[in-house]
Amino acid sequence: MTRARGADRRASIVRAAFEVIAERGYRGTSLAAVAERVGLTQQGLMHYFPTKEDLLTAVLETRDEWDLLHFGHARPGDPSAISVSQLADLVDYNATRPGIVQTYTVLSADSVTEDHPARKYFQDRYARVRAGMAQMLERHRDELPPGTTPEQLAPLAIATLDGLQLQWLLDPEEVDMSAGFRTFLALLGVKPD
Amino acid sequence: MTRARGADRRASIVRAAFEVIAERGYRGTSLAAVAERVGLTQQGLMHYFPTKEDLLTAVLETRDEWDLLHFGHARPGDPSAISVSQLADLVDYNATRPGIVQTYTVLSADSVTEDHPARKYFQDRYARVRAGMAQMLERHRDELPPGTTPEQLAPLAIATLDGLQLQWLLDPEEVDMSAGFRTFLALLGVKPD
Numbered sequence: 028m029t030r031a032r033g034a035d036r037r038a039s040i041v042r043a044a045f046e047v048i049a050e051r052g053y054r055g056t057s058l059a060a061v062a063e064r065v066g067l068t069q070q071g072l073m074h075y076f077p078t079k080e081d082l083l084t085a086v087l088e089t090r091d092e093w094d095l096l097h098f099g100h101a102r103p104g105d106p107s108a109i110s111v112s113q114l115a116d117l118v119d120y121n122a123t124r125p126g127i128v129q130t131y132t133v134l135s136a137d138s139v140t141e142d143h144p145a146r147k148y149f150q151d152r153y154a155r156v157r158a159g160m161a162q163m164l165e166r167h168r169d170e171l172p173p174g175t176t177p178e179q180l181a182p183l184a185i186a187t188l189d190g191l192q193l194q195w196l197l198d199p200e201e202v203d204m205s206a207g208f209r210t211f212l213a214l215l216g217v218k219p220d
Numbered sequence: 221m222t223r224a225r226g227a228d229r230r231a232s233i234v235r236a237a238f239e240v241i242a243e244r245g246y247r248g249t250s251l252a253a254v255a256e257r258v259g260l261t262q263q264g265l266m267h268y269f270p271t272k273e274d275l276l277t278a279v280l281e282t283r284d285e286w287d288l289l290h291f292g293h294a295r296p297g298d299p300s301a302i303s304v305s306q307l308a309d310l311v312d313y314n315a316t317r318p319g320i321v322q323t324y325t326v327l328s329a330d331s332v333t334e335d336h337p338a339r340k341y342f343q344d345r346y347a348r349v350r351a352g353m354a355q356m357l358e359r360h361r362d363e364l365p366p367g368t369t370p371e372q373l374a375p376l377a378i379a380t381l382d383g384l385q386l387q388w389l390l391d392p393e394e395v396d397m398s399a400g401f402r403t404f405l406a407l408l409g410v411k412p413d
Contacts (some may be wrong), residue, residue: 054333129332136329139322139389140247150390157387157394172407179403182387182395189386190379194350196332197343201350202375210372214365214407 037075037085040065044086048126053133058082080144083134090127091152094120109163111212112219118188118208125199128192135189157181170216180215187211230268230278233258237279241319246326251275273337276327283320284345287313302356304405305412311381311401318392321385328382350374363409373408380404 043065047056058079062072076082098113098120109117121128138145164177164184171180187208194202212219236258240249251272255265269275291306291313302310314321331338357370357377364373380401387395405412 052334054336132329132332136325136386139325139386141245143247146390153387153390154394175403175406179399182384182400183380183404183407186380186383186387186400187376188379189383190381191375193329193332193382194346194375194379197339197346201347206372207375207379210368211376213368214376 033075040067040072040075040082041085041089044082045089045127048086048130049124050126052126053083053130056083056130078144080134083130084145084148086127087131087134088148090131109159110220111163111167111217114163115205115208115212115219119205121192122195122204125196129196132189132192132196153185156185160184164215164217167215167217167220170218172216175215184211184215226268233260233265233268233275234278234282237275238282238320241279241323242317243319245319246276246323249276249323271337273327276323277338277341279320280324280327281341283324302352303413304356304360304410307356308398308401308405308412312398314385315388315397318389322389325382325385325389346378349378353377357408357410360408360410360413363411365409368408377404377408 040061044056044061047060047064051060056079058072058076059069061082062069065072072082076085094117095109098109098117134145135149137143138149140146158181160181161177164171164180168177171177191202191204191207195204209219233254237249237254240253240257244253249272251265251269252262254275255262258265265275269278287310288302291302291310327338328342330336331342333339351374353374354370357364357373361370364370384395384397384400388397402412
């Protein structure tokens with residue numbers, strides 16, 4: 028198989044995984060179910076993605092690329108280009124896709140354990156997202172509370188997003204992610220642009 | 221076996237689980253390892269805790285009770301009695317025990333999946349902690365930013381704590397939970413009492 032066809036096949040598998048995650052959630056998503064959806068044997072799929080973690084990490088990477096293209100109108104891999112209001116829109120959008128949010132929450136938390144296959148991916152992603160968030164807040168420096176810096180607030184903004192997702196997944200009637208994040212922005216004194 | 225002896229045995233198992241978690245983290249903690257530590261067969265331990273999730277949920281419940289006794293000088297199960305500075309001290313203390321924080325992070329995230337054995341436990345715990353946090357913030361109502369309410373800020377405070385734990389576990393050199401939480405308190409205008 029040529030390299031281009033290999034890349035196409037990987038992309039089809041990731042797309043199928045998105046569908047299965049949306050329908051069945053993190054727990055109901057198995058390599059076997061994704062293989063069936065895309066018309067491969069499980070053995071054939073494992074040629075591209077040897078473990079469930081490998082496949083789900085690829086799903087989350089692809090989501091990041093799409094989100095940045097769609098919400099940030101930005102180059103993939105450059106989270107700093109996203110604006111505050113685009114980020115707030117992204118939170119609204121996440122409220123419509125619990126399957127993928129669930130996958131993110133479970134896999135990122137699982138990755139804190141020793142030797143987890145996705146640990147390096149999440150370490151790098153968080154470092155990158157903290158840097159991007161700090162650059163976004165830098166553009167609002169004059170609005171931030173006196174004595175605070177973008178570098179100080181960036182991990183808090185990300186923590187708020189992650190923590191609200193967890194509470195919302197457990198209790199969607201009780202916890203409103205979108206309203207929560209907008210309250211956090213108000214605490215920073217930042218107005219969506 | 222009498223009921224009292226059964227309770228003693230459960231308490232010993234939970235204590236042994238704390239030790240194993242502290243030494244080996246979430247992933248290295250198995251029912252077999254805890255059984256060995258406490259001098260039971262795995263079969264014998266499973267009479268008290270049929271699954272790893274059951275045992276770890278009991279560990280987290282016990283941690284909550286100890287923390288409230290130690291930091292809140294409060295009745296177990298009454299998080300509202302804890303003060304802001306006691307809560308900040310608790311964050312400092314958590315930075316000294318990554319194993320248990322890891323266990324909390326992994327298990328709480330895992331519980332968002334359908335039919336997870338700990339889902340109900342975490343739903344109830346978050347509802348209780350949100351109510352307690354709101355009561356704590358209520359005592360600082362005059363300090364809070366205009367237009368915000370304790371009920372609005374409580375889920376954000378908890379999200380900040382959870383999200384900072386995740387980032388700290390992934391990158392302890394880069395992320396300072398204690399400083400982060402104190403910055404969040406400053407955003408609320410709340411001075412530790």
